[in-house]
Amino acid sequence: MKKLISVFLCLTLLFSLSSLAFAQEEKQPPVLFVAGMNTRDLVFLDDGSPAFPPSGDRIKSSILSAIIPLLVNGILMRSWDGAAKALCKAVNGIFEPCKMRPNTTSLYNVGIEPKPDTDTTSAEVYEQGGEYFFTYDWRYSPLDTADLLNDRINEILANTGCDTIRIYSHSMGSCVLLSYLEKYGHDKVSKLLFTDSAFQGMDFVGELFNGKVHINPDSLTNYVCDMVYGTDYAWVGGLMKFLKAVYLTDGVCKLANDVLIKNMIDTVCAEMRDFVFMLPGIWSFCPAKDYAACRKFVFGDTPAEEYRILVEKNDYYINNVQSKIKDILDSAIADGIGVAILTAYDRPAIPIVSSSVNQSDGMVDAKHASVGATVAPFGKTLGDDYKQAVNCGHNHLSADRVVDASTCLYPESTWFIRGIIHHSFGGDVDAFCYWVLDYDGQPTIHSDPKYPQFFDYDRDTGRLSVLGTAS
Numbered sequence: 274m275k276k277l278i279s280v281f282l283c284l285t286l287l288f289s290l291s292s293l294a295f296a297q298e299e300k301q302p303p304v305l306f307v308a309g310m311n312t313r314d315l316v317f318l319d320d321g322s323p324a325f326p327p328s329g330d331r332i333k334s335s336i337l338s339a340i341i342p343l344l345v346n347g348i349l350m351r352s353w354d355g356a357a358k359a360l361c362k363a364v365n366g367i368f369e370p371c372k373m374r375p376n377t378t379s380l381y382n383v384g385i386e387p388k389p390d391t392d393t394t395s396a397e398v399y400e401q402g403g404e405y406f407f408t409y410d411w412r413y414s415p416l417d418t419a420d421l422l423n424d425r426i427n428e429i430l431a432n433t434g435c436d437t438i439r440i441y442s443h444s445m446g447s448c449v450l451l452s453y454l455e456k457y458g459h460d461k462v463s464k465l466l467f468t469d470s471a472f473q474g475m476d477f478v479g480e481l482f483n484g485k486v487h488i489n490p491d492s493l494t495n496y497v498c499d500m501v502y503g504t505d506y507a508w509v510g511g512l513m514k515f516l517k518a519v520y521l522t523d524g525v526c527k528l529a530n531d532v533l534i535k536n537m538i539d540t541v542c543a544e545m546r547d548f549v550f551m552l553p554g555i556w557s558f559c560p561a562k563d564y565a566a567c568r569k570f571v572f573g574d575t576p577a578e579e580y581r582i583l584v585e586k587n588d589y590y591i592n593n594v595q596s597k598i599k600d601i602l603d604s605a606i607a608d609g610i611g612v613a614i615l616t617a618y619d620r621p622a623i624p625i626v627s628s629s630v631n632q633s634d635g636m637v638d639a640k641h642a643s644v645g646a647t648v649a650p651f652g653k654t655l656g657d658d659y660k661q662a663v664n665c666g667h668n669h670l671s672a673d674r675v676v677d678a679s680t681c682l683y684p685e686s687t688w689f690i691r692g693i694i695h696h697s698f699g700g701d702v703d704a705f706c707y708w709v710l711d712y713d714g715q716p717t718i719h720s721d722p723k724y725p726q727f728f729d730y731d732r733d734t735g736r737l738s739v740l741g742t743a744s
């Protein structure tokens with residue numbers, strides 16, 4: 274009997290040990306989230322005082338200092354040039370702490386403050402089933418930030434003893450992640466998920482960096498209505514719709530475009546040059562199709578020597594990272610790494626450029642975040658007669674006939690959420706992200722009926738439901 278018990282005990286021990294070993298073998302690699310722009314505020318590193326977003330006091334004093342020059346120049350002197358300079362002085366004052374030198378270093382001792390809890394690479398996070406975070410100073414070129422991301426990845430892998438890591442990124446984080454893959458390869462990665470990504474740029478930056486500002490009355494109305502939705506100011510939306518219906522908004526926008534903007538834009542661009550155009554992080558948002566024109570607009574045919582480092586970094590990012598997304602991701606997929614893309618649409622874009630008619634998540638154009646979907650303008654559909662552009666044997670046209678995903682770089686692994694705003698994680702979106710991250714191999718829109726290509730977001734409940742495809 275004793276013998277039998279000891280054999281039984283041995284067997285039990287053996288079984289539990291082997292199941293433990295099996296469980297360890299099955300444990301998925303750690304997860305790292307590469308955050309979007311300004312997830313962590315910029316501060317003066319000497320005393321921790323705010324640099325970006327600017328403090329209320331800084332905004333107030335900058336605006337106050339501009340009011341008298343603006344009135345004197347604009348009304349008394351009737352000088353567009355003087356008024357534009359006064360306006361820019363206020364804006365430059367507000368953003369002074371963010372300024373970069375043309376050699377792509379910070380003008381002031383400004384940056385992100387380390388936060389040991391958030392920045393930890395300790396194995397504890399992994400052991401407890403948590404995820405790691407990567408935040409950064411958004412002003413720098415994603416190429417430079419990619420070096421810091423590489424350090425973070427190496428530290429996490431060393432601490433956890435894992436060979437690979439699963440990474441998901443958001444917005445500007447996708448520019449950084451793509452730069453990392455271009456510079457360091459994908460050997461240490463086992464899954465890639467890009468959400469609301471700016472990695473193909475944003476049309477509004479392509480326009481602004483080419484000195485084009487245009488206020489579209491439809492976009493302005495949509496944008497304001499969207500902003501006040503569900504708030505105490507919802508009546509403002511009704512008012513905006515009324516003003517639009519009686520063509521008042523059209524008139525005001527026309528006046529702003531044809532008089533104000535037309536007369537001030539050249540001076541504004543010249544005055545803002547040392548701030549806006551010196552930020553390589555923002556240059557990474559310029560779509561490749563607009564880049565040559567923007568580069569010429571800002572730096573001329575031959576950039577001066579003082580801008581050499583900045584222009585070289587911008588050139589490299591646009592030509593070797595943004596424009597090479599297919600090569601970079603194809604090569605990862607060929608090595609068995611699952612790649613997924615999540616895009617949001619049906620939120621009005623910032624109404625200060627012509628491209629604000631684009632479908633977006635309020636920030637990034639859906640056609641860019643999805644790497645090539647065919648998307649109807651905001652508030653419109655592709656039409657009842659529209660036929661899916663590429664026939665691959667599946668239906669890739671959304672039920673609302675707004676998105677044709679068949680023209681995406683990866684139509685089988687690109688997902689869309691209608692109605693969600695930029696940077697809306699949590700709840701159902703998190704569940705989807707973790708489904709992708711946990712999926713064994715390459716997830717597709719056919720992998721799980723719970724996660725087809727198109728979702729609808731309910732703004733009141735925050736829940737996702739299946740939107741389906743057009744019949």
Ligand SMILES: [Zn+2]
Nearest residue numbers: 665667684685
């Ligand atoms: Zn297909």
